Amino acid sequence: MKQSIHPEYKPVEVRCACGATWKTKSTKKELHLEICSKCHPFFTGQQKLVDTEGRVERFTKKYGKVTVETRRKQEIERQKKKSLSH
Numbered sequence: 839m840k841q842s843i844h845p846e847y848k849p850v851e852v853r854c855a856c857g858a859t860w861k862t863k864s865t866k867k868e869l870h871l872e873i874c875s876k877c878h879p880f881f882t883g884q885q886k887l888v889d890t891e892g893r894v895e896r897f898t899k900k901y902g903k904v905t906v907e908t909r910r911k912q913e914i915e916r917q918k919k920k921s922l923s924h
């Protein structure tokens with residue numbers, strides 16, 4: 839006689855990287871997700887975990903506050919060097 843080959847579904851707690859937890863049923867003892875309906879931009883309309891903010895931060899760290907003023911000065915300096923080299 840064959841035993842039941844169907845895996846047993848048990849209530850498990852799903853845990854997402856954003857900290858959200860909820861109950862579901864699975865053959866696994868526990869579930870870990872990196873993204874869920876609560877933090878996924880498709881569902882929330884926001885970008886909490888997507889690294890766009892981090893990119894902006896890195897950019898400003900690398901280049902500092904480059905204002906229009908400083909850019910204009912840099913351009914003037916460049917023009918001066920050009921005229922001097924001739």
Ligand SMILES: [Zn+2]
Nearest residue numbers: 854856874877
């Ligand atoms: Zn999540």
